[in-house]
Amino acid sequence: MTESAIHACGLTKRFGALVAVNAVNLDVPRACVYGFLGPNGSGKSTTIRMLCGLLTPSGGEIEVLGLRMPQQAEQLKRRIGYMTQKFSLFDDLSVRQNLEFLATVQGLTRQQEKGRVDDLLRRYRLDDRQDQLAGTLSGGQKQRLALAGAIVHAPELLFLDEPTSAVDPESRRDFWEKLFELADEGTTILVSTHYMDEAERCHRLAILDNGNLVADGTPSELTATLAGRTFLVRSASPRHAKATLASLSDVLSVAQIGNELRVLMRESGASAEALRACLGQAGTSGEVEGTPPNLEDVFVVATRAHGARAEQPA
Amino acid sequence: MNPRRLWAIMVKELRQLRRDRVTLTMILAMPIMQLVLFGYAINLNLRHLPAAVADQAQTAGSRAAIQDMLASGVIELRATVQSPQQLTDLLRQGRISVGIAVPTDFERRKLDGREAIQVMVDGSDNVVQAAAAQLAQYPLDPPDDFHARAEQPVSVVGFYNPQRRSPVNIVPGLVGVILTMTMVLFTAVAIVRETERGNMELLITTPVSRTELMLGKVLPYAAIGLLQTSLVLLLGVWLFQVPIRGHLGDVYIAASLLILANLSLGLLISTRAKSQFQAMQMTFFVFLPSILLSGFMFPYDGMPRPAQWLSELLPLTHFMRLVRGIMLRGATLGDLWPDGMALLAFIAVMLTLAIRLFHKRLD
Ligand SMILES: Nc1ncnc2c1ncn2[C@@H]1O[C@H](COP(=O)(O)OP(=O)(O)O)[C@@H](O)[C@H]1O
Ligand SMILES: [Mg+2]
Numbered sequence: 001m002t003e004s005a006i007h008a009c010g011l012t013k014r015f016g017a018l019v020a021v022n023a024v025n026l027d028v029p030r031a032c033v034y035g036f037l038g039p040n041g042s043g044k045s046t047t048i049r050m051l052c053g054l055l056t057p058s059g060g061e062i063e064v065l066g067l068r069m070p071q072q073a074e075q076l077k078r079r080i081g082y083m084t085q086k087f088s089l090f091d092d093l094s095v096r097q098n099l100e101f102l103a104t105v106q107g108l109t110r111q112q113e114k115g116r117v118d119d120l121l122r123r124y125r126l127d128d129r130q131d132q133l134a135g136t137l138s139g140g141q142k143q144r145l146a147l148a149g150a151i152v153h154a155p156e157l158l159f160l161d162e163p164t165s166a167v168d169p170e171s172r173r174d175f176w177e178k179l180f181e182l183a184d185e186g187t188t189i190l191v192s193t194h195y196m197d198e199a200e201r202c203h204r205l206a207i208l209d210n211g212n213l214v215a216d217g218t219p220s221e222l223t224a225t226l227a228g229r230t231f232l233v234r235s236a237s238p239r240h241a242k243a244t245l246a247s248l249s250d251v252l253s254v255a256q257i258g259n260e261l262r263v264l265m266r267e268s269g270a271s272a273e274a275l276r277a278c279l280g281q282a283g284t285s286g287e288v289e290g291t292p293p294n295l296e297d298v299f300v301v302a303t304r305a306h307g308a309r310a311e312q313p314a
Numbered sequence: 315m316n317p318r319r320l321w322a323i324m325v326k327e328l329r330q331l332r333r334d335r336v337t338l339t340m341i342l343a344m345p346i347m348q349l350v351l352f353g354y355a356i357n358l359n360l361r362h363l364p365a366a367v368a369d370q371a372q373t374a375g376s377r378a379a380i381q382d383m384l385a386s387g388v389i390e391l392r393a394t395v396q397s398p399q400q401l402t403d404l405l406r407q408g409r410i411s412v413g414i415a416v417p418t419d420f421e422r423r424k425l426d427g428r429e430a431i432q433v434m435v436d437g438s439d440n441v442v443q444a445a446a447a448q449l450a451q452y453p454l455d456p457p458d459d460f461h462a463r464a465e466q467p468v469s470v471v472g473f474y475n476p477q478r479r480s481p482v483n484i485v486p487g488l489v490g491v492i493l494t495m496t497m498v499l500f501t502a503v504a505i506v507r508e509t510e511r512g513n514m515e516l517l518i519t520t521p522v523s524r525t526e527l528m529l530g531k532v533l534p535y536a537a538i539g540l541l542q543t544s545l546v547l548l549l550g551v552w553l554f555q556v557p558i559r560g561h562l563g564d565v566y567i568a569a570s571l572l573i574l575a576n577l578s579l580g581l582l583i584s585t586r587a588k589s590q591f592q593a594m595q596m597t598f599f600v601f602l603p604s605i606l607l608s609g610f611m612f613p614y615d616g617m618p619r620p621a622q623w624l625s626e627l628l629p630l631t632h633f634m635r636l637v638r639g640i641m642l643r644g645a646t647l648g649d650l651w652p653d654g655m656a657l658l659a660f661i662a663v664m665l666t667l668a669i670r671l672f673h674k675r676l677d
Contacts, residue, residue, distance in 0.1 A: 052519055054676045073674070077521045088516035092333045093326065104322035105520045133333075149516075 004063075005030045005157050005188040006051060011060035013046050013211075020046045022211040023060070028190060028204070033183050035202030036192035037299065043211040044192035045085055048159050051190070052082050065157055078107065081150035085161040085192075087142050089149055091135025095126050098134050099148060106153035120148040124178070140171030147178065151187070158182065160191040164198065176201055196295045205295075207302050214302035219295060226293035226301060229270040233261040235279070235286035244282040250274060253300045264297045315525055323522070323530025327504070331534065337500065341538055345492050345546045352484045353554050365389035365412040368401050371420035379431060380414060389414075401434055411435065482557070485550035486637040487610040490630050492546060493539050493572050494604050500535050501580030502593040510590060518674040528669060532577045539573035540566065559644030567647060568636040571657040575629035578664035585671040604630040632656045 006028035013021040021043040028034045036044045049055040051064055053073025062069035067076045089098045099120060103113040121127040124144040129137065134145060143163060150158060160179075164172040176198065183189055183203075191202070199205050199219065206216040215222055235241035242261055246254045250269030255262045263275060272288045279286045331337060369376050384391055389412050395401060401413030413434035417423065423430040508514045517527065543566065550556040558565065579600065587593035605611060607625035614625060625631045632653035639645035647654055 049676060054515065054519065054674075056675065056677055070675075074521070077519060080519070082516070082519040084512060084515050086512040086515075088512040090326070090330065090513060091511070092330050097326070097329060101322055101326050102520070105319055105517075105522050107316070107319070107521060110318075 003030065004028060005032075005065060006034075006190065007063045008051065009061045011047065011050060011062060012058045013043070013050060013055060014058040019211050021050070021057075024206075024208075024211075024213045026206060026213065026216075028188065030188050031183060031186050032203040033179060033189045033191065033201070035199045035205035036190065036208055037194070037196070037199040037205055037295070038192070038208035039194055041210075042208040044208055045161050046211075047208070048082075048161050048190065048192060052080060052159055053077070078153070079156050081153070081155035081158045083146050083150040083158070083160045083163055085165070087146060087166075089134050089142075089146055092133060094131050094133055095137070095145055096121065096130040098145065099152060102149045102152045108153060116152060120152065124148045139166045140168065140174075143167050143171065143175060144178075147175070151182065155187065157188045158190070160189065162192050162194065164193065164195070172198070196299070199295050207299055209299075209303045215298060222298045223293045223295065226264070226297050228290065229265045229267060230291050230293045230297055231263045231265070231272055231275060231288055232291045233263055233275060233279070233286050233288050234259065235261065235284055237284055240282075241279060241284050241286055244278060244284065245275060248274070248278055252304060253297075255296075262291070264293075264300055315523060315529075319522060320526045320530050323526060324534050327531055327534045341496065341542065342545070344496060345488075345542050346549065348488055348492055349485065349546055349549050349553070352488055353550075362390045363388060363411040364392045364409065365414060366393040366395055366401055366404050366410045367391060367414045367416075368395045368398050369416045370397070370418045371416045373421055375424065376416045376420045376431075380416070383414065398432070398434075405434060482554065482642065483638070485546065485554060485556040486641045487608075487634050488550075489543050489546045489569060489637060490572055490608070490633040491605060491610055492542055493569065493633075494576055494630050495601055496542065497535060497539050497573055497576035498580040498583065498600060499594065499597045500538070501532055501577050502583040502587060502597055503590050504531055504535070505581065505584035506587050506590050506593045515676065518676075524669055524672050524674060528581055528665075528672065532581060535577055536570070536573050539576075540569065543569040543573075556641070558641050560640035560646060564640045564647045565637060568633060568640060568654070571636075571654060571661070572629055572633040575633075575657050575660045575664065578661050578668055579629070581668035582664050582671070585668055600628075604628050607631065609634045626656070629657055629660050632660075 004027050006026060008024060008026040011021060011024040011026065012019070024043075024047060026047075036047065038044050046055065050057045051062060051069065053064075053070045053076055056070050064076055065079055067073075069076065090101070093101065096117060099117045100113060103116055108116060118127075121130055124147065126141065126145060126148065129141060134142065137145060143166065147160075147163065150160070164175055167175070172195075179189055179191065191198075193199055202219065204216070204218050205222070207214050207222075233241060233245065238256055238259055238261055242254050242256055245251050245261065245263055250266045252264045252266055254264075265271075265274075272290060275288045276286075279288075367380055369380060383389060392410055393404065395404070398413070398415040401410075401415055404410045405413055415432040415434065416430075417432070420430050505514075508517065547556075547558070547565070551558065580597070583593055583596045583600075587596055603624065607617065607621055608628055608630035609625070610630065614622065614631070617625065635653045636647070636650050636657075639650050640647070
């Protein structure tokens with residue numbers, strides 16, 4: 001128990017008739033980068049807000065850093081950092097003023113404050129922008145400023161809600177470097193994303209779909225469950241081949257990537273032979289070879305399986 | 315409560331305000347505009363109303379009575395006509411606002427104590443009607459007259475404002491009106507804006523307490539309120555020679571009480587309003603009764619009972635009594651303690667409610 005930074009059990013949030021988060025069980029170890037992967041509206045922000053004590057759960061138990069939420073939320077607030085999905089620093093204050101404000105509010109002393117702000121400005125490459133208004137920064141700069149603001153008091157636990165949704169790929173890569181630096185220093189990080197490549201970088205992740213936690217584990221654990229079920233198909237007429245393969249009952253999904261098709265099959269009937277035969281019957285030739293599964297495949301399987309369970313009442 | 319944190323919030327608020335051109339302009343332009351508007355343009359004590367006279371008696375007594383009325387300055391003679399019929403024609407055409415008809419049997423009626431002069435007014439205009447009502451109370455006879463009447467005509471000449479100059483009455487009240495308009499709105503909007511922009515989600519995840527947050531947002535506006543007070547007083551004294559007969563310190567204490575009352579009301583509104591627009595609507599909902607019922611425009615004593623009860627709930631009513639008492643009658647705060655206490659009670663209730671209703675949560 002003391003090993004986990006976050007422990008939630010049966011966590012549920014209803015907004016009227018809508019169940020935004022449905023009986024989620026969660027266990028986040030310390031000093032780890034934990035990902036929340038899910039499409040828009042899957043309940044990532046709502047879950048994070050409940051974990052921070054900003055929303056009252058409709059049901060379930062939460063313990064964060066050994067504190068019960070939402071009862072002990074005020075005690076928790078000194079120990080966590082939260083980077084909101086929407087940029088929430090002050091547009092009409094300068095970069096430095098924003099950081100100084102947050103430092104004071106977080107309880108840093110005057111002496112600590114100056115050093116810490118200078119340090120953050122340097123570390124997040126904002127020192128040449130320190131007098132610029134935050135509202136006029138570029139997407140990547142804003143995001144670095146928001147991260148600096150969230151960690152100004154060196155929190156033990158950092159929540160990041162889709163931190164990279166408004167920035168270019170270069171800045172995204174750079175941003176993840178910063179996250180791993182923080183994790184190396186011992187900070188536990190919970191980050192939500194809808195990018196597969198980002199999810200792949202996490203130490204552990206949970207996949208959310210429609211408010212349900214449909215899978216969790218390390219990325220390699222998750223992909224290992226699909227070994228032998230994913231294939232690449234090269235065909236002269238990929239669109240025709242795609243239509244043909246998609247009609248096979250053992251095929252769960254077919255995605256076109258350039259001229260190649262990525263095929264995911266059911267566990268029971270997964271074989272390259274079946275695919276070749278199918279293509280042959282339809283009169284389209286194609287090379288079929290096995291390929292390692294990725295998180296996108298995990299996502300497809302997890303959401304399908306859950307959807308199927310939901311459709312058939314037990 | 316941590317003073318350093320409170321200070322940080324206040325500094326942040328002032329820095330943001332410095333960059334907010336629209337609000338800054340409002341803070342300065344509103345008092346000046348209102349003062350000039352009420353002081354020069356809207357003269358609530360009308361003078362020089364266009365009038366016509368039909369004197370069918372043509373006696374020395376009737377001519378003297380008409381002269382008295384003209385001398386009041388409330389009406390100005392535009393025409394002399396033959397019959398009351400012509401007066402009603404002129405009224406209907408809008409050429410005059412007041413018609414004065416003296417019947418042929420003027421002297422007889424006066425002796426009998428019946429109505430001797432008829433004042434016809436344009437009843438479609440409330441202000442004119444009120445002015446003419448005052449006119450009708452003028453004594454028809456000099457004091458040495460043989461007919462001392464039971465109902466002594468009430469003098470319209472106000473004791474504390476003998477020249478009936480409207481700015482003298484208006485300016486002290488205007489301080490209150492401006493503070494009510496700006497203070498409630500500024501605080502209500504300042505907090506709702508942070509919620510709308512998403513800053514609030516960040517703020518409530520920090521260790522900032524509710525009290526620090528609320529006070530830190532409100533206190534800078536209190537300073538601004540005092541600045542506005544000074545501006546109106548300065549201009550009032552300079553442009554309209556408004557007297558300050560009591561202690562200036564008392565005026566500022568009264569203003570501070572009103573400012574705090576309005577700020578706490580603004581805070582309460584901010585905890586309920588979902589958008590800046592809603593905050594404005596709610597502010598207006600309070601502002602309108604304040605203007606109408608506080609005694610700023612219409613005298614408190616002339617209002618029906620329920621309206622009087624309602625007006626007792628408005629901070630502006632109590633401020634109006636305080637500031638007029640202090641500035642125009644030279645009263646002290648001690649003389650007017652019930653109104654001071656009423657404001658303090660209002661502040662306590664509103665502030666408690668606001669802090670209770672503000673949660674460091676999103677739901
Ligand atoms: N305050 C709210 N009131 C009502 N519905 C909400 C509220 N917040 C979120 N929702 C709904 O809950 C669901 C999950 O939203 P959210 O947690 O924001 O998803 P995500 O962050 O994964 O995009 C959505 O359907 C959203 O419309
Ligand atoms: Mg979200």
